[in-house]
Amino acid sequence: MRLPAIAEVEKPSPLEEKFRRDIDTLLEENLEFWMKFSSSMGRVQEFQNKYEDLRRVAADGAGGEKKLRALKTELQVWSEQNAMLRGELQCRFASLCDIQEEISTALEMDTEQAEQAEEGAPRFTSYSAGKFQGEVLNMQQENNRVSDELQSGLDHVKTIQFAIEKKLNEGVKLSSSSPAEEGEEEVVGPDGVLARVPTKAKVPLQSFLFPTKPKKPSLFARVTPAVLHKQQLDMKLDMKFLPKMPK
Numbered sequence: 001m002r003l004p005a006i007a008e009v010e011k012p013s014p015l016e017e018k019f020r021r022d023i024d025t026l027l028e029e030n031l032e033f034w035m036k037f038s039s040s041m042g043r044v045q046e047f048q049n050k051y052e053d054l055r056r057v058a059a060d061g062a063g064g065e066k067k068l069r070a071l072k073t074e075l076q077v078w079s080e081q082n083a084m085l086r087g088e089l090q091c092r093f094a095s096l097c098d099i100q101e102e103i104s105t106a107l108e109m110d111t112e113q114a115e116q117a118e119e120g121a122p123r124f125t126s127y128s129a130g131k132f133q134g135e136v137l138n139m140q141q142e143n144n145r146v147s148d149e150l151q152s153g154l155d156h157v158k159t160i161q162f163a164i165e166k167k168l169n170e171g172v173k174l175s176s177s178s179p180a181e182e183g184e185e186e187v188v189g190p191d192g193v194l195a196r197v198p199t200k201a202k203v204p205l206q207s208f209l210f211p212t213k214p215k216k217p218s219l220f221a222r223v224t225p226a227v228l229h230k231q232q233l234d235m236k237l238d239m240k241f242l243p244k245m246p247k
Contacts, residue, residue: 013122044153
């Protein structure tokens with residue numbers, strides 16, 4: 001019994017092999033990008049949970065303010081990483097657009113050179129071009145969805161940053177109005193760190209360096225006319241009942 005002949009697999013054209021390599025490379029890079037993207041977006045929920053735990057803590061408390069500032073720093077670092085991911089996403093989108101254009105150009109050139117090509121030579125057909133363009137289009141749409149997610153995460157982080165800044169400012173106002181810190185104010189130094197400095201003196205310098213001792217009230221100032229009259233009557237009575245001295 002003779003087995004049916006197996007059709008030979010058509011050999012891909014050089015252009016098809018090139019586009020296959022280019023797209024596979026982008027797919028591998030896409031996996032690496034998705035890992036970084038998933039990790040970054042997962043941290044947004046962590047930030048929200050941390051803030052929910054800290055928002056009930058008074059910002060003027062030493063521990064609460066320290067934790068809020070630490071969270072503020074984490075959010076700043078995340079925002080910088082988010083900007084890097086968005087930049088990488090833009091580069092990927094530009095690469096995908098370039099491949100789409102190259103596929104269209106290659107298909108036109110292959111069609112024009114079909115008559116001059118040797119019989120049986122592998123060609124870059126419209127079927128292969130459509131298959132590649134479909135893969136690239138899916139990656140572009142995925143790119144757009146990721147861009148929207150990154151923007152949404154950035155907006156959420158900015159909202160948390162605004163809430164933390166507001167709470168820290170409220171804490172500074174409360175602490176600056178306390179009696180222990182009266183006469184001081186919060187200023188931002190050259191290094192961006194808040195510091196307390198004395199406010200402008202409201203007391204003359206001479207009085208501050210050589211404070212005057214409070215004067216004791218005069219004895220006469222404490223004696224009122226009524227008291228003086230009573231003392232005179234008492235003295236007259238005492239003189240009346242004193243024994244007379246012999247002459």
